[in-house]
Amino acid sequence: MKVIEVRSISKAYGDNLVLDEVSLEVRRGETIAIIGPSGSGKSTLLRCMNRLEEVDSGEIFIDGEPITGRGGRRLDQVRRRMGMVFQQFNLFPHLTVAGNITLAPVSLRMMRPDAARERARELLRQVGLEEKLDSWPDQLSGGQKQRVAIARALAMDPEVMLFDEPTSALDPEMVGEVLRVMRDLSEAGMTMLVVSHELAFVRQAATRVLFMDAGKLAVDLPPAELFDNPPNQRIRDFLDAVQQKDAV
Amino acid sequence: MTADGPHHELPGHSVSDATGVSRRPSRAGAGAALSGGAWTRFSRSPWFNPLVVTLLVGAGVVYFFMTGGGPRARLERLAEVYLTQDRWRWLLSGLGSTLVLTLIAAVTGVMIGLVLSVIRMAWRAGAPIALLNLFAETYVTVVRGTPVTVQLMIIYFGLFADLPVSRVLAAGLAFGINSGAYVAEIFRAGIESVDGGQMEAARSLGLPYLLAMRKVVLPQAFRNVLPTLVNEFITLLKETAVAGYIAVEDLTREANNIRTKTFDIGPLYVTALIYLVLVLLLTLLLRRVERKLREGDRSQVNI
Ligand SMILES: Nc1ncnc2c1ncn2[C@@H]1O[C@H](COP(=O)(O)OP(=O)(O)OP(=O)(O)O)[C@@H](O)[C@H]1O
Ligand SMILES: [Mg+2]
Numbered sequence: 001m002k003v004i005e006v007r008s009i010s011k012a013y014g015d016n017l018v019l020d021e022v023s024l025e026v027r028r029g030e031t032i033a034i035i036g037p038s039g040s041g042k043s044t045l046l047r048c049m050n051r052l053e054e055v056d057s058g059e060i061f062i063d064g065e066p067i068t069g070r071g072g073r074r075l076d077q078v079r080r081r082m083g084m085v086f087q088q089f090n091l092f093p094h095l096t097v098a099g100n101i102t103l104a105p106v107s108l109r110m111m112r113p114d115a116a117r118e119r120a121r122e123l124l125r126q127v128g129l130e131e132k133l134d135s136w137p138d139q140l141s142g143g144q145k146q147r148v149a150i151a152r153a154l155a156m157d158p159e160v161m162l163f164d165e166p167t168s169a170l171d172p173e174m175v176g177e178v179l180r181v182m183r184d185l186s187e188a189g190m191t192m193l194v195v196s197h198e199l200a201f202v203r204q205a206a207t208r209v210l211f212m213d214a215g216k217l218a219v220d221l222p223p224a225e226l227f228d229n230p231p232n233q234r235i236r237d238f239l240d241a242v243q244q245k246d247a248v
Numbered sequence: 249m250t251a252d253g254p255h256h257e258l259p260g261h262s263v264s265d266a267t268g269v270s271r272r273p274s275r276a277g278a279g280a281a282l283s284g285g286a287w288t289r290f291s292r293s294p295w296f297n298p299l300v301v302t303l304l305v306g307a308g309v310v311y312f313f314m315t316g317g318g319p320r321a322r323l324e325r326l327a328e329v330y331l332t333q334d335r336w337r338w339l340l341s342g343l344g345s346t347l348v349l350t351l352i353a354a355v356t357g358v359m360i361g362l363v364l365s366v367i368r369m370a371w372r373a374g375a376p377i378a379l380l381n382l383f384a385e386t387y388v389t390v391v392r393g394t395p396v397t398v399q400l401m402i403i404y405f406g407l408f409a410d411l412p413v414s415r416v417l418a419a420g421l422a423f424g425i426n427s428g429a430y431v432a433e434i435f436r437a438g439i440e441s442v443d444g445g446q447m448e449a450a451r452s453l454g455l456p457y458l459l460a461m462r463k464v465v466l467p468q469a470f471r472n473v474l475p476t477l478v479n480e481f482i483t484l485l486k487e488t489a490v491a492g493y494i495a496v497e498d499l500t501r502e503a504n505n506i507r508t509k510t511f512d513i514g515p516l517y518v519t520a521l522i523y524l525v526l527v528l529l530l531t532l533l534l535r536r537v538e539r540k541l542r543e544g545d546r547s548q549v550n551i
Contacts, residue, residue: 050452052452076454079451079453079454080454082452084452086445086448086449088445090443090445092464093468103450103453104454108454149449152453153452153453
């Protein structure tokens, strides 16, 4: 069943065409990895999906409802159905971990404070950080921050989770703990779009891999196929470069 | 060092500098070699200024009693100036008015500044509020481009002329309206100092713009501009001295009342001293705030 349908969206910054007629369907429970060179439009694609950026043309549907253009659903409603995890975590430094997680559900009056706190505890258990409920963000390591950020996004019960390079700001020894949480989430059936160059994770968790190149979706293949048998030289070079970077 | 810019000499400069907004031209870079011995350290302590002031005032008092006929004649004169008609109470009630005035102005100014700055930021973020934004910009330009005394008189004799508003309240609101323009600039810089990822994270959770502003961005912006804000209050306190133009019996005006009755300018010195003490107290508060903030910053660095 289709959760998201992206129909031929384009987006330019000035003369720079960043998304060029991108189309995509995401079925429920899929984990889609997005890879590609820097500047190819991966972040922009995710940001257009939850409308942190507006598309210039094309349409996006969630459960068949248009979220872009005229007649699109209200912005905040759209965003509540999609959780987003950022490279820089973006935890709120003036709130505790519990405060970070409960802020949206409580201030949008979707949950009472005590219920939200219990839910926060539950989500923290899920990401392995239950004891950090009352810690402050600046007391956490990078990996812990990112796991809290994931819990925070999950607190809105999103249908889809968007991850934009969630581990690339982390020290290497912390990458694993975050990827483990993401893999659990994926196995539990969450629909996920993940921009990540952690190829081992992609191979293991992704149902499909999209290769973006200069604003176009160049390839859309299951990971095993793509990695074992890269369809062209450009992708082979890219994968080699990523693996080399991992090796050092 | 002046009371307007004490934070500029803090090494590793404070957050308030980062905002780049200061009502008076800053004297940044004036202080600051980190090296130095006991004297340098002492001269940087928060008690240095109060101490110097106390010594100077003490010397002044000694000089006062040793001249003009000696201590006895001086004491008699003091009794005549301050005790007749209980005139010392005039100063006290004047001080009360000045404090109430400043408080009303500070609160009004912060509220106006908050609204104006959010309007301008929301406009910049793409909200369809061209007219509101035009109003906010015009407000800031006009208020900052005209003397506060003229504003005070226009507001009191013009806008409030037929309203049953007490002079102190009217003056408080007038100074608040004035201060609001400066506070708006302070807050705008503060909001800009908060990382853009904060707003994006809040919006991605589905918070509407204003709610995200209130719950996520403003608390952090406020923390960043606290020192600058205390500076604004210091300026405000001193500026209220012109409230006498609309016959508010504030500290300055009461001192002048005593002067006209007694032909003695002593009360003006006393008044100057009272302002100075108030400003120094606020400066101490400012130092405290800055120290707290720096400690906070440090704990953020050492994860
Ligand atoms: N707000 C913006 N204004 C102007 N240009 C932008 C903006 N955001 C992104 N771009 C440009 O759009 C292009 C695609 O950016 P995007 O961030 O989507 O790439 P990416 O694939 O995520 O790259 P990376 O791997 O470096 O994160 C880049 O050329 C970038 O410079
Ligand atoms: Mg990116």
